[in-house]
Amino acid sequence: MAEPRWGRIAVVEREAAVIDWHRDGPLAAMTADALADPRAEVVHADLVEWLRTGPRTRAETYDALCLDIDNGPDWTVTEDNDGLYSPTGLAACAARLAPGGVLAVWSAQPSLAFEESLRNAGFTRVRTEEVAVARGVPDVVHLAVRGA
Template sequence: MPHPYDTYDTPQILDRRQGPHGEVVLRRHGGLLQIIANGCFLMDTSDGRSEQLLVDVACDALSGRPRPSVLIGGLGVGFSLAHAAEDPRWGRITVVERERAIIDWHLDGPLSALSSRALADPRTGILEADLVRYVHETTDTYDALCLDIDNGPDWTVTEDNDSLYSASGLASCARVLTPGGVLAVWSAQPSSDFEGTLRNAGFQQVRTEEVPVARGVPDVVHLAVRPG
């Protein structure tokens, strides 16, 4: 007979996929859903405040621009997408996600409970693509670019993502932004070095917003504006 605490203490693997970037796992741990990539914990469904802050500060920084478009880098567990779709201020909402497994988990899997309403919104679209390559190659532009594909600029999930936070990568981010557009970058910890990199890349109004926590290092959102 199973131990009564097994449901809470032992993670249950719901799906495991081998993709072009390695292994991606969706598991349930108690009441939480968790995404693991190549053995590295990425995110779970415990607290979406920082992901919600990511899209809120970007929209607020656009200073009332009517129906702004937003590109969200990384679908994850869907907190950023769901929150953006709940906000009538946004116009076009596009999410770039490179892992087919994560997209499937939202379309017809366990994560659909978080994102089904957002995905049904006519403003919303998902692109299956690598964000780093996308910002280098696309001809589309957006009023806001919200990045949440790593644990932060100093703690990338894959080595290839390092270039996104360099001067050349940030130049590509600026290229997909409209004049006066906003770049918002989620991070598990503040990075003064990244603030300097943003300024050196030509961004203005660089600042960092923190999510209040009772103890420990807070999640933050680095915010910057492309010159008009």
């Protein structure tokens, strides 16, 4: 986390094994220094549930939420993850964002319906950016800004 402008970063991961890979497992050589930075926090929790709990203080809001969960809004493997893309889930994301904060949601494919859901949830500057991948079909990131 060499970037001095970053105040703090929280990573929410539900699988303890994935966290362990970064702390003292096969990925530790690449990520252990980042995890040792006092600005970094690893939260062992289900993301959808963590979002539902909402921030208790202003310090628990973020300038950006970058979500990579499941396959995207139109095709979830884990049934409970579809709640993230619902009006309630998007409201929970907005609550975790500071005014003007950016929501970035990775997806295996674009979704015009999800873009509309973001707008209906009060997000502005909604757009979808393609991300080239080696296997051919581009992934996408849905981007939206929380209003003031």
